[in-house]
Amino acid sequence: MQILGVGGATLDIVNQVERYPAEDQEIRALAQRVARGGNATNTLVVLSQLGHRCGWAGVLADDPASRYILQELDDFQISTSYCRRYPGRKLPTSYVSLSQATGSRTIVHYRDLPEFSSKDFAAIDLEPWDWVHFEGRAPEETRRMIDRLKSERPLLRCSLEVEKPRHGMESLFSGPDLLLFSRSYARQHGFAELRTFLREMRQRTNACSIFCAWGATGAAVVDAGGRLWESPAAELPQVVDTLGAGDVFNAAVIDGVLRRQAPDSILAAACLLAGRKCGQQGFTGLGRPAGPGHG
Numbered sequence: 001m002q003i004l005g006v007g008g009a010t011l012d013i014v015n016q017v018e019r020y021p022a023e024d025q026e027i028r029a030l031a032q033r034v035a036r037g038g039n040a041t042n043t044l045v046v047l048s049q050l051g052h053r054c055g056w057a058g059v060l061a062d063d064p065a066s067r068y069i070l071q072e073l074d075d076f077q078i079s080t081s082y083c084r085r086y087p088g089r090k091l092p093t094s095y096v097s098l099s100q101a102t103g104s105r106t107i108v109h110y111r112d113l114p115e116f117s118s119k120d121f122a123a124i125d126l127e128p129w130d131w132v133h134f135e136g137r138a139p140e141e142t143r144r145m146i147d148r149l150k151s152e153r154p155l156l157r158c159s160l161e162v163e164k165p166r167h168g169m170e171s172l173f174s175g176p177d178l179l180l181f182s183r184s185y186a187r188q189h190g191f192a193e194l195r196t197f198l199r200e201m202r203q204r205t206n207a208c209s210i211f212c213a214w215g216a217t218g219a220a221v222v223d224a225g226g227r228l229w230e231s232p233a234a235e236l237p238q239v240v241d242t243l244g245a246g247d248v249f250n251a252a253v254i255d256g257v258l259r260r261q262a263p264d265s266i267l268a269a270a271c272l273l274a275g276r277k278c279g280q281q282g283f284t285g286l287g288r289p290a291g292p293g294h295g
């Protein structure tokens with residue numbers, strides 16, 4: 001299937017630390033790596049490994065980090081022809097501390113690039129795509145993009161990731177076929193419990209299915225009829241790297257929906273793939289396992 005992803009690409013500077021430091025403390029990192037990141041491109045990199053043909057719509061600068069992103073996406077056969085370049089600017093950068101003690105990732109993010117706009121999106125031919133995935137970023141712009149998609153190609157299905165608490169995000173809840181929430185969004189809106197959160201969201205959207213990942217606890221889904229399934233997270237001998245686990249989860253969900261699988265099977269497969277990601281560094285090697293029943 002052909003999937004267009006609209007959202008961010010970042011440079012991630014990842015410090016592995018024994019434990020997260022206290023304010024004003026100085027500690028040494030155990031290891032450091034620099035990687036491509038950003039929710040939408042992380043999700044696309046996994047979708048590409050799951051066998052889909054992907055394109056990315058987002059913004060880049062023209063610095064060495066931006067060139068590195070283009071090369072990385074090219075390595076995963078992700079088309080970058082829709083990306084918008086801003087010369088003289090800097091690629092958004094995330095400074096990430098990965099704690100060995102808890103497996104948590106703490107992110108300080110710097111950004112001075114404009115968002116990918118509805119005007120940029122208007123230049124994209126919607127004909128070739130089977131699915132469009134939006135990372136919910138600038139709600140007013142994203143609303144215009146979804147409206148265009150629904151008016152020009154009403155049968156083209158789309159998903160919306162709702163991770164960051166942005167003013168007006170709720171205005172995007174009508175239109176997408178699939179909503180992908182994060183625990184941080186739920187918590188920031190006062191929900192301490194996954195089931196309660198999903199039941200409440202069910203009242204606020206016409207999306208067919210609503211998924212929400214809940215860290216090491218697992219995840220849940222509620223369908224159009226209000227039926228709810230939960231799945232525990234995968235049990236791992238060692239949590240190596242949780243950075244982008246939610247983005248991997250989202251890729252597996254989109255893949256399952258495109259393959260017309262049942263909500264509970266999609267949920268189980270998404271927890272499995274996200275778990276595999278947490279047991280390893282980065283996003284390579286997250287394709288479909290070979291063997292009977294897969295492929």
Ligand code: ADP
Binds near residue numbers: 217236243
């Ligand atoms: P985010 O990357 O948005 O913070 P989450 O932390 O909610 O996303 O994780 C997404 C999914 O990854 C979870 O639903 C779970 O299936 C899996 N996951 C996250 N942390 C762990 C963990 N410690 N062990 C196993 N699986 C995990």
Ligand code: FRU
Binds near residue numbers: 011038042109
């Ligand atoms: C992980 C991630 C990182 C990036 C940050 C942006 O989900 O996409 O790769 O730096 O989040 O918010």
